[in-house]
Amino acid sequence: MLTVFGTVALDTTRTPFRTEIRILGGAATFASISSSMFAQTSIVGVVGSDMPADHIKALMSKHIDTKGVVTVQGGKTFHYDSTFDYNLSNRTANKTELGVVAGFDPVIPEEYVKSDYVYLANNDPRQNIKILKRFQKPKLVVCDTIEFWINGSRDDVVKMINMADGVVINDNEARLLCKEVNFAKCAKKIMSWGSKFVIIKKGEHGAILFTNDNQVFPAAAFFLDEIVDPTGAGDSFAGGFLGHVARRNKFDFATMKEAVIYGNVMGSFAVEDFGVKRLLSITKDEVEERYRKYRNLVQF
Amino acid sequence: MLTVFGTVALDTTRTPFRTEIRILGGAATFASISSSMFAQTSIVGVVGSDMPADHIKALMSKHIDTKGVVTVQGGKTFHYDSTFDYNLSNRTANKTELGVVAGFDPVIPEEYVKSDYVYLANNDPRQNIKILKRFQKPKLVVCDTIEFWINGSRDDVVKMINMADGVVINDNEARLLCKEVNFAKCAKKIMSWGSKFVIIKKGEHGAILFTNDNQVFPAAAFFLDEIVDPTGAGDSFAGGFLGHVARRNKFDFATMKEAVIYGNVMGSFAVEDFGVKRLLSITKDEVEERYRKYRNLVQF
Numbered sequence: 153m154l155t156v157f158g159t160v161a162l163d164t165t166r167t168p169f170r171t172e173i174r175i176l177g178g179a180a181t182f183a184s185i186s187s188s189m190f191a192q193t194s195i196v197g198v199v200g201s202d203m204p205a206d207h208i209k210a211l212m213s214k215h216i217d218t219k220g221v222v223t224v225q226g227g228k229t230f231h232y233d234s235t236f237d238y239n240l241s242n243r244t245a246n247k248t249e250l251g252v253v254a255g256f257d258p259v260i261p262e263e264y265v266k267s268d269y270v271y272l273a274n275n276d277p278r279q280n281i282k283i284l285k286r287f288q289k290p291k292l293v294v295c296d297t298i299e300f301w302i303n304g305s306r307d308d309v310v311k312m313i314n315m316a317d318g319v320v321i322n323d324n325e326a327r328l329l330c331k332e333v334n335f336a337k338c339a340k341k342i343m344s345w346g347s348k349f350v351i352i353k354k355g356e357h358g359a360i361l362f363t364n365d366n367q368v369f370p371a372a373a374f375f376l377d378e379i380v381d382p383t384g385a386g387d388s389f390a391g392g393f394l395g396h397v398a399r400r401n402k403f404d405f406a407t408m409k410e411a412v413i414y415g416n417v418m419g420s421f422a423v424e425d426f427g428v429k430r431l432l433s434i435t436k437d438e439v440e441e442r443y444r445k446y447r448n449l450v451q452f
Numbered sequence: 453m454l455t456v457f458g459t460v461a462l463d464t465t466r467t468p469f470r471t472e473i474r475i476l477g478g479a480a481t482f483a484s485i486s487s488s489m490f491a492q493t494s495i496v497g498v499v500g501s502d503m504p505a506d507h508i509k510a511l512m513s514k515h516i517d518t519k520g521v522v523t524v525q526g527g528k529t530f531h532y533d534s535t536f537d538y539n540l541s542n543r544t545a546n547k548t549e550l551g552v553v554a555g556f557d558p559v560i561p562e563e564y565v566k567s568d569y570v571y572l573a574n575n576d577p578r579q580n581i582k583i584l585k586r587f588q589k590p591k592l593v594v595c596d597t598i599e600f601w602i603n604g605s606r607d608d609v610v611k612m613i614n615m616a617d618g619v620v621i622n623d624n625e626a627r628l629l630c631k632e633v634n635f636a637k638c639a640k641k642i643m644s645w646g647s648k649f650v651i652i653k654k655g656e657h658g659a660i661l662f663t664n665d666n667q668v669f670p671a672a673a674f675f676l677d678e679i680v681d682p683t684g685a686g687d688s689f690a691g692g693f694l695g696h697v698a699r700r701n702k703f704d705f706a707t708m709k710e711a712v713i714y715g716n717v718m719g720s721f722a723v724e725d726f727g728v729k730r731l732l733s734i735t736k737d738e739v740e741e742r743y744r745k746y747r748n749l750v751q752f
Contacts, residue, residue, distance in 0.1 A: 239633035239634070241633060333539035333541060334539070334677075334679075335656075336675075336677050354657065356635075357654065357657035357658070358657070358670075358672060360672075360675070368675050368749065369749070369750075369752070370658075370672035370673065370675050370749065370750065371672060371750070371752070372658060372660075372670035372671060372672045373670065375636075375660070375668050375670050377634075377636050379634075406752075409751075409752040410752055412752070413752055447752075449668065449669070449670065450669075450670065450671070450750065451709075452669070452671075452706075452709040452710055452712070452713055452747075
């Protein structure tokens with residue numbers, strides 16, 4: 153079983169072309185829908201009573217175990233309101249309302265304790281460290297983090313990385329965390345903190361996988377003509393990566409390379425529509441077809 | 453035969469680690485040394501009497517035909533003085549002395565007239581258009597351009613592109629030229645001006661080839677731990693690309709994809725030492741070995 157922990161949110165996303173108000177979002181939401189295409193997935197998070205039941209039903213429609221999603225009665229769901237520029241490349245945060253996420257003391261249903269694969273989506277690193285201790289003996293733990301925690305709780309981020317096996321992180325955040333520009337140096341530094349591998353996500357430029365036995369795998373991004381909403385691409389990448397690893401139940405270099413491509417594929421689906429809309433509609437066949445298409449695309 | 457036209461320069465390159473004064477540089481220099489690894493190359497350019505004879509001999513040592521390099525007695529060679537930041541990612545121009553390049557009226561030796569392949573390295577687009585008319589019937593003409601000409605002579609740049617078959621251009625310059633951020637849209641715009649294919653070079657993120665029959669080839673960059681001097685990477689890419697095309701004497705999509713990888717390979721050699729130092733020392737075997745290594749690296 154694969155368990156994803158992180159935010160289950162309501163997003164207000166504004167692009168120059170369209171605005172979507174309080175749609176289903178959150179790092180754990182994207183990651184779990186993405187991983188559910190590959191492996192049995194459970195989700196842990198917290199929402200307020202303002203979270204529409206249909207949104208949770210959408211997760212359940214992907215056979216995601218949502219028992220781990222706690223509803224705080226009278227509480228407010230994490231809400232992120234942001235605006236993209238004309239090129240959809242820069243996002244400005246208008247409002248970040250933590251709501252019930254602040255001070256959440258994560259508990260996990262008994263059935264999740266034996267999860268083999270755990271993804272700690274971007275979240276308070278102290279909460280991530282805490283929840284990690286509740287799992288019995290996961291085979292592989294992967295975490296992500298963002299600017300907010302790197303700036304505010306860097307020591308805890310490093311502690312969390314030490315407890316994880318792998319880190320999936322955005323290019324700019326890797327640079328901020330490591331105070332290095334060169335990605336190889338960033339990866340080496342992160343691995344010196346105890347992580348066995350690092351994946352640096354570069355958005356439209358793809359991703360690079362580094363391992364602590366000095367292997368490297370640079371992968372170009374799947375090529376898209378049009379992007380509708382970049383929200384959740386990185387989380388969908390992580391879900392696809394760990395989902396494929398969980399499906400194969402191994403994480404040798406060859407499997408991890410395939411998993412990076414599945415991550416690219418899932419990220420490419422995520423951005424084709426607002427929020428999780430596209431992710432919810434794709435079929436396993438479409439995923440495999442795009443994987444083959446990608447292989448063809450980069451072949452020479 | 454492949455003919456390269458562009459600057460043959462003296463570069464003063466300052467990095468936080470070392471400064472090299474008045475070393476051999478220039479777009480045509482990098483491109484021609486790079487292409488000479490693949491095909492018989494001729495170079496057209498202009499230098500002053502301050503250009504050390506050893507520099508021209510270095511080109512000849514790669515069997516480059518330098519008859520097209522005109523020396524203006526008493527004139528000064530194009531000199532570019534720049535400083536890289538600590539990360540070698542940002543360059544500041546300290547001085548740009550055009551010297552004999554300003555107002556050069558390009559002539560080509562009679563033997564070059566029948567060149568099948570022509571690379572118009574970054575240069576005054578009016579000079580590029582002029583020289584192009586002097587070739588009899590080249591099979592493939594590829595050009596590059598930079599910010600300076602896009603800002604100052606955009607109409608001439610578009611005219612030059614109309615006369616060329618392919619464009620090899622940096623990501624930021626493509627965006628500046630096309631007033632678009634999305635690379636696919638940039639490529640479409642450039643092809644609407646008459647070019648049959650466009651390669652957008654993305655530095656450490658690799659390159660993307662677009663063709664006017666809607667084919668796309670994204671290629672990750674060859675991965676390097678350490679970069680010494682980024683100068684000339686793009687010109688070396690172009691030289692490797694066109695060199696391979698000239699060697700195969702065809703430019704179907706499959707050959708162009710291989711050529712993009714050879715471009716990546718040559719760019720990766722160029723940055724391993726100051727100026728053309730590394731390019732001058734590599735062997736054909738090393739080029740092929742790195743090509744195989746690259747294929748291995750991106751395989752999954």
